Amino acid sequence: MKKTNKVDEITFEKKIIKTITVTSESIKDYKILSSFLEHKCEIVTKKSPNRPWLYIKCADTLKTIGGVRLNKNSIGTFYIDTNPGIFLNENSMGIISKELKNYISNRIIVNDLQTLEKVCDLITELMESGAVYKGKRS
Numbered sequence: 001m002k003k004t005n006k007v008d009e010i011t012f013e014k015k016i017i018k019t020i021t022v023t024s025e026s027i028k029d030y031k032i033l034s035s036f037l038e039h040k041c042e043i044v045t046k047k048s049p050n051r052p053w054l055y056i057k058c059a060d061t062l063k064t065i066g067g068v069r070l071n072k073n074s075i076g077t078f079y080i081d082t083n084p085g086i087f088l089n090e091n092s093m094g095i096i097s098k099e100l101k102n103y104i105s106n107r108i109i110v111n112d113l114q115t116l117e118k119v120c121d122l123i124t125e126l127m128e129s130g131a132v133y134k135g136k137r138s
Contacts, residue, residue, distance in 0.1 A: 020032075020035060020036055020039055022036055022113065024075075024112060024113055027075050027113065027116065028072075028075060030047055030054055030070050033054065033068070033070075033075065033076065034047065034054055036116075037054075037056065037068075037120065040117070040120040041056075041120045041123045041124055041127075042059050042124065043056050043057060043058065043059050043065070043123065043127075044056075044057040044058075044059050044062060045057070045068075052069065052070040052071075053067050053068065053069055053070065054067065054068040054070060054076070055067045056068065056078075056080075056123070058127065058132070058134065061134070063134040064134075065080065065081065065123075065127070065132045065133070065134060066078065066079050066080040066081055066123075066132075067079050074109060074110060074111045075110040075111065075112070075113075075115075075116055076110055077107060077108070077109050077110070078107070078108040078109075078110060078119055079105060079106065079107055079108075080106045080108070080119075080122070080123060080126065080132070081103045081104065081105055081106070081132065081133035081137070082103065082104045082106060082126065082131050082132060082133055083103065083104070083130075083131055083132070083133050084099075084102065084103060084104065085104075086104060086131045087099075087104060087106075088104075088106045088122070093108050093115055093118055093119065093122075094108065094109060095107065095108050096108075102133070102135060102136075103133035103135065103137075104133070
């Protein structure tokens with residue numbers, strides 16, 4: 001009689017309630033920014049080992065949906081890619097959209113906590129609507 005330890009699927013629910021307090025200075029530390037984004041937007045972040053980038057990944061699929069170029073003078077420059085035909089028209093955040101072959105690159109410079117919160121809401125909204133481009137950038 002053979003015993004097999006094959007597991008086809010594991011499902012679990014992770015519930016962690018955590019309070020994070022950030023300031024306009026502390027958020028410039030990529031570890032604090034990463035923690036804030038992961039809890040506020042329900043995403044996963046990964047710091048690039050060689051460059052000042054923080055990659056934004058979908059928590060469910062772990063596919064990269066954008067990135068943050070870490071800057072010294074601001075919180076960061078967010079790049080969020082959307083599917084073709086989906087332009088982000090948020091004048092209040094100063095989004096600059098550039099249409100490329102397979103997707104639309106949207107750049108948002110975040111200088112303050114209010115804009116960061118709006119970007120988090122935007123990321124959540126885009127993920128829920130399926131508007132985020134999940135393919136390769138090249």
